[in-house]
Amino acid sequence: MAVRQALGRGLQLGRALLLRFTAKSSQACCWRRPEWPGPAAGWGRGQRPGQAPGPGAEPRRFGLRLPDRYRFFRQSVAGLAARLQRQFLGRARGGAGPCGRAVFLAFGMGLGLIEEKQAESRRVASACQEIQAIFTQKSKLLPDPLATRRCQGFRLEEYLIGQSIGKGCSAAVYEAAMPTSPQNLQVAKSGGLLPARGPDVVPRGEEEQAPPAPAFPLAIKMMWNISAGSSSEAIFSTMSQELVPASRAALAGEYGAVSYRRSKGGPKQLAPHPNIIRVIRAFTSAVPLLPGALVDYPDVLPPRLHPEGLGHGRTLFLVMKNYPCTLRQYLHTNTPSPRLASIMTLQLLEGVDHLVQQGVAHRDLKSDNILVEMDADGCPWLVISDFGCCLADEHIGLQLPFPSWYVDRGGNGCLMAPEVSTACPGPRAVIDYSKADAWAVGALAYEIFGLSNPFYGQGRAHLESRSYQEAQLPALPESAPSDTRHLVRALLQRDAGKVQLSPGVAGRSKLKLPFLLQRPSARVAANVLHLSLWGEHILALKNLKLDRMVGWLLQQSAATLLADRLMEKSCVETKMKMLFLANLECETLCQAALLLCSWRAAP
Template sequence: MSVKHALSRGLELARSVFQLGLFKPAGRVAAKFRGERLRVSRPTRTVQPQTFLPGRYRFFRLSLSGLAAQLQSGAFRRVVGGGSPRNRAVFLAFGVGLTLIEQQLEEDRTSVAVCQKIQAVFTKKSFQSPLKPFTSGYRLEDYVTGKQIGKGCSAAVYEAAAPFAAPAEREKCSLVDLNQKETGNKKAGPFPATPSFPLAMKMMWNIGASSSSDAILRSMSMELVPACPRALSKEQEEIALDGHFGTAPKRLTAHPNVITVYRAFTGEVPLLPGAQEEYPDVLPARLNPLGLGRNRTLFLVMKNYPYTLRQYLKECEPNLMQASLMLLQLLEGVDHLCRQGIAHRDLKSDNVLVEYDSTGCPRLVITDFGCCLAEDLGLKLPFESSSIYRGGNSCLMAPEVVTAVPGRGVTIDYSKADVWAVGAIAYELFGQPNPFYSSQGLESRRYQERQLPPLPPAVPADVQLVVKLLLHRNTRKRPSARVAANMLHISLWGKRVLASLDRARMDKMMDWLLCQSAVVLLKSRGTSGSSVETELQRSFLANIELEDVRTAVSFLMYGQEQWHALLMHYPEL
């Protein structure tokens, strides 16, 4: 876009001179433009074009700067030699245009180098686990289970504790610590009299697969996508890698806004508290004669988060800044998935967990990957038959997914499907009902953008713009998770620099990025605990790309122009 912009600026000068009537017929201009005086010919085999030239200019044997200088000098020679006004204007305008292109390319090369240096600094430090590393825990007997804390359509979740998995640090605002309660478990051992439960154990319901570990890991392999490298024992790792589908699903690297599975193992289904009342049908026959479940199933061990996002929003009302940070965390988590070729396909407030950081700000993590797409094909799924699984929650299924018609050669692109779901969840974050949930609400299959309800007037205009763009039906007009996250980052922490930016020139933005890098590095050294704000800023700087930043700036500047135009017509807003 920068090359087109610079070229158009140079050619607009020529067009304006044409309109003043100073030119002769255009045919003669074209004839002389192709003449010998330009000394331009197609490249021979011995002369290679410059690597930085755009494809449509590579027939020039000279660099852009050299060609621009030649054209401009030719224009001045024609002034002295009495050339026609038409020739002088064409040479001057085209020379100026090429000079601007060369200048913009040089600025872009400098900006790209700055972004790469910033990336190198902030990608060195990996995400730290909130628990101390432990080497055991591959058996059900290694854990003490507490009360049931969650239940879905395919699993039940229980509190869990183990002597080898103590929290690395205790945060005074953590809901895990605030919710510690006395349990009836009096098992002797190294556990305290009033044990805390820093872990959560997810017990999958096994109805279709046999009781062998091999079959269980194959049928529930998607649950292993967020598993850490040591989640499976060596024996189970070999079983999981030796599946019927060629290779095991992709594994996610750790990220502060994505759940991490610390342990995954198979074991016999126990009779846990509330099992007979909550899910009797999925129990094995040895526990319930009418049950349909198998004797063995898959267990997943992860950190215990006290609330789902839905539960949190029922009890708490985040302020505008907190809600904006929560939206940004979801975008950062989705961007992390997309970068590794994974689509969640079941994003909803029930599948997002919440805790507090050391400053009292809500921290969000995406969980429940049972419906995810994590194949070698990436984010595009061949859709040749209606029996192919599209994903989870149909209410929050992106328009391009729900309207896809199976056929030969048809594929569903999930690269922007999860960000659409984030846009719908944003209404819940800002205290509004999700427009795609209520019985009288919208359907993703046939809604139009004008039907979307407005967010509260207090929500910043930039945030409203992001939500509006995320819910755009046309995927070409819908930003990626990275671009949307960049828009929020710039809006939250770069408001001043945004007001003085030019879409084509990014030098001020580069200066701001360097300042932000220094600030974040100082914050990281000065605080003992990691806050949500610092984590977000580190993630932004670790994934910085010049074109993504430029696109985000263009979206924001266009949104500001539209907002000012609206205020001109409706001053009461």
């Protein structure tokens, strides 16, 4: 205890002296004259720094002229510590007083400890950067189905159109395929389902001689064009938000590249990510009469197809990978285990973090806009889709000016974060979307863990994002991991800049861990689940040290590289570990670890 108090006193003295070293020459505490007494000469006993020494005061024996050595002190803390220690030895040999030697020793030890801590942090940051560089190159995206046909796929006539997959408020989605396989070529030659033909126009008797159904690896999304006009440039400009997840090859068609580049104030182009949908082709074409169009959406058809239709004759088509089902459909027939549910929530956080890093806010996260496919082991892989309501402006980023109620705040009002739903317009009002999608993931976690979403429906159990209180949030099942339960409640805090902690933890955290008083970002939340799933033995240590954390990261890196190399198709857990290591940052990782430790230390 005495050693700890001495070191603490040394750090306090070191901080005080450093503040005086870095003070401006115009301030009262200027170290130009060696006659001023130091702390050992009785500061605070009727004599202030900068005041002339009294008649019996002993002149200060060491004088560091800051203006001459300011650059040296600023450049190297370690050099300053070493210099003070050398001066301490010199003063000790020269017969300096014990108080002066104690000050020099405490100050040198304090600065030495500070430098050692900084060196350790630099080593950890360097290791994280090296691991991140390796896995950034190793991260594999899903293969592009049309990668070998860069000049094809920009006309609707090149696709076989199947049955309807679903429809929303602004588009309809259909199965699609390129007629390249022998089976599909047979269908095309025999007059199968082509863009100009659907069940409404199939002649009688053809059903009996119907060819075998082709495989449909693609999906075509036909936007409903009511107000965009019929020119390709106007269509691309009005529906540009749909092109945010488009690849470069998707915009290289006859109209796409020219129209998209000419559009003023176009949105950002999102970098690829495994948990984000990828648009592989985008083009405009005449609106065809697709299967079920006259029943599902007759009002948005052009007058040439439906006399009472209000749509234009041309619209935007987006080609994507065809996924088996949505998250809502998957959860309707499947009940994932608690561990699998945590991994599914983690995938959504990884996708949202990628959006935030790119300066994009989805603003319409819901289970219908999340697609699911299964890996070889039957584990679901989640993909965020439907960017029609996203915020992806190059100029404003995630800070949306809100001068009036006419500003679009996004879709899906039920899962709109409190800071968005309660925003009031004004001359300088701004809506911050940096943590809005992470809040929506917290609400979706209830559905993933088998409960009803508390922000849907009616009745006592129904909550509204603009008025609910944290105490009203229902608890996740007891089978859910404790860390995940804490994380979901943290993500659903009303105030994006505050997280409620227990009194004991909050008292310890106000000075040391200020980030604990904020709603965690998507990156920190994802790291929390990564550590909870795969770093249990690290978190079990009472003294969590950075060196041990680096050792664990190196072990995870080696195991992940080996698993990815041995298996032809990586499982979901291996893919998630690769994403974690590809986005590795020392600061956010330490925040996640300390956040977990604070939850586990709470009574």
